[in-house]
Amino acid sequence: DAKTTQPTSMDCAEGRAANLPCNHSTISGNEYVYWYRQIHSQGPQYIIHGLKNNETNEMASLIITEDRKSSTLILPHATLRDTAVYYCIVRVTIYNQGGKLIFGQGTELSVKP
Amino acid sequence: NAGVTQTPKFQVLKTGQSMTLQCAQDMNHEYMSWYRQDPGMGLRLIHYSVGAGITDQGEVPNGYNVSRSTTEDFPLRLLSAAPSQTSVYFCASSWGGQGARGYTFGSGTRLTVV
Numbered sequence: 745d746a747k748t749t750q751p752t753s754m755d756c757a758e759g760r761a762a763n764l765p766c767n768h769s770t771i772s773g774n775e776y777v778y779w780y781r782q783i784h785s786q787g788p789q790y791i792i793h794g795l796k797n798n799e800t801n802e803m804a805s806l807i808i809t810e811d812r813k814s815s816t817l818i819l820p821h822a823t824l825r826d827t828a829v830y831y832c833i834v835r836v837t838i839y840n841q842g843g844k845l846i847f848g849q850g851t852e853l854s855v856k857p
Numbered sequence: 858n859a860g861v862t863q864t865p866k867f868q869v870l871k872t873g874q875s876m877t878l879q880c881a882q883d884m885n886h887e888y889m890s891w892y893r894q895d896p897g898m899g900l901r902l903i904h905y906s907v908g909a910g911i912t913d914q915g916e917v918p919n920g921y922n923v924s925r926s927t928t929e930d931f932p933l934r935l936l937s938a939a940p941s942q943t944s945v946y947f948c949a950s951s952w953g954g955q956g957a958r959g960y961t962f963g964s965g966t967r968l969t970v971v
Binding site for chain 1: 861890892894899900901902905913915916945947949958959960961962963964965
C-alpha cells in the first residue's frame with residue numbers, strides 16, 4: 745500500500761474551516777484514500793473515502809487532486825469536538841487484499857475557541 | 858445493531874499468563890482486524906482476516922494468535938503475556954469490495970501486564 749505524509753499538528757479556530765492535507769505520491773490506480781479520526785483514546789472513526797472524484801458527506805468533504813498524488817480533508821465549520829488525530833490512509837479495495845489497513849502517525853488537529 | 862463489541866474492557870494479567878480478547882460484530886462484515894495502540898503512539902496492525910477461515914499477519918504479530926471460524930467472531934489470543942504487551946487493543950470490521958466504507962472500530966480493551 746502507498747505511504748502517506750501528513751503534518752504532525754495543526755490548529756484551527758472554532759467555526760472556521762479546517763483543511764487537513766495529505767500527500768500520497770505513490771498511490772496506484774486501485775487504491776482509495778480513506779480518512780479516519782481518533783478522539784482521545786476512543787476507537788478510530790471513519791470519516792470519508794474516495795477514489796478520484798471529490799466526495800462530501802455529513803461530516804466532511806474530500807478533495808483529491810487530478811493526479812491523485814494528494815488530497816485534502818475539509819471540516820467546513822470546525823467545533824471543539826473536532827479536536828482529534830486525523831489519519832489519511834490509502835487502501836487497496838480488492839478482495840483478499842483490501843483487509844490490510846495500515847495507520848500512519850496522523851495529524852493532531854486542535855480546534856481553539 | 859450493536860456494531861463491534863469487545864470484551865473485556867479492562868484486564869490485568871500477570872507475566873506468563875494467557876488470555877483471549879473477544880471481538881464480535883453483527884454487521885455481517887467480511888473483514889476484521891486487530892490493532893494495538895501504545896500510549897502516545899499510533900495504531901499498529903496485529904492480525905487481520907478477509908473472511909471466515911482466512912487470516913494473515915499484520916505489522917506486529919509476534920506473541921498473538923487469531924482464528925476466524927465464523928463471520929461474526931475474531932478472538933485474539935495472547936499466548937504468554939509480557940509487560941511489552943501492555944496496550945489498548947482495538948478490533949475493527951468492514952465490508953470488503955470496491956470502495957467499501959471504512960472499518961468500524963470497537964471501544965477497545967485496556968490490557969495491563971504486570
